[in-house]
Amino acid sequence: MRAKKIEILKNEGIDSIYRLACRHVEISGAEWEQCRGMFASAFFSRKQMLVNRGEVCGKIFFVASGLLRIYFTDEKGEEKTFHFCMENTFATDYESFLKGVPSSFSIQAVEDSVVLLVSREMLESLYSLLGEGQKLGRLIAEDYFFILNEKIKSIYVNSPMERYKAMNMRFPNLLQRVPQYHIASYLNISPVHLSRLKLAERENSPNG
Known part of the structure; x- marks a missing residue:
C-alpha cells in the first residue's frame, strides 16, 4: 500500500477516534488538536502478526482499514478465534497492555490493514490532556468488559444459530x-456445522 494512501487512512482513523470518543465525553477542538499529532500508524499485510501469544501487548490498535483477528491456541495446538476487529474498532489484550504481563492472545491481520497505534505512555498523555480523560478511560474499559461478558454468555447460553x-x-x-x-472457530462449532447453519438460514429466508 502506498505511503500517501496510508497517510489518508491514518487521518481518517484519527477523525473516527475523535467521533467515537465524543460519544462518551465532551472534547473541545483545542483539546483534540493537542492529541491528534500523537497518533502513529502502521501497515500490516494479510496474515502478518501484530502480537504473538506470550509477548507483552504494548499497544492498543485502532483499525483504520482492514480486519484483525484475536485468537488463542488451546492445549491441542488448535487456534480458537476469540474476536474480530473491523474498521473503526480497537484491538488489544487489555490485561497484558495494562499490567505489562505476557499476552494470552495473538492478534493477526486477516486482510491488509492500516492501524493507529496507542502506547501506554500515549494513553496516559491523552487522559491528562483531555478534561474528561479519566472518565473516557473508564468507559473504554467498561466497553471491553462488555465484549468479554457477551462472548462468554453467548457460548454458554445461546444456541449455535443464535450465535450465528x-x-x-x-x-x-x-x-x-x-x-x-x-468463523466456525469464533462460533465454537465445526466448519460442517457452520455450513448447515448457512443452509438453514437461506432456506428460512423470504427469498430462499
Whole structure:
C-alpha cells in the first residue's frame, strides 16, 4: 500500500477516534488538536502478526482499514478465534497492555490493514490532556468488559444459530471477508456445522 494512501487512512482513523470518543465525553477542538499529532500508524499485510501469544501487548490498535483477528491456541495446538476487529474498532489484550504481563492472545491481520497505534505512555498523555480523560478511560474499559461478558454468555447460553445471527448483526459482511474455519472457530462449532447453519438460514429466508 502506498505511503500517501496510508497517510489518508491514518487521518481518517484519527477523525473516527475523535467521533467515537465524543460519544462518551465532551472534547473541545483545542483539546483534540493537542492529541491528534500523537497518533502513529502502521501497515500490516494479510496474515502478518501484530502480537504473538506470550509477548507483552504494548499497544492498543485502532483499525483504520482492514480486519484483525484475536485468537488463542488451546492445549491441542488448535487456534480458537476469540474476536474480530473491523474498521473503526480497537484491538488489544487489555490485561497484558495494562499490567505489562505476557499476552494470552495473538492478534493477526486477516486482510491488509492500516492501524493507529496507542502506547501506554500515549494513553496516559491523552487522559491528562483531555478534561474528561479519566472518565473516557473508564468507559473504554467498561466497553471491553462488555465484549468479554457477551462472548462468554453467548457460548454458554445461546444456541449455535443464535450465535450465528448475532455475529452477522455485529460483523456485517464478515462471511465474505474471513475464511470459514475462522468463523466456525469464533462460533465454537465445526466448519460442517457452520455450513448447515448457512443452509438453514437461506432456506428460512423470504427469498430462499
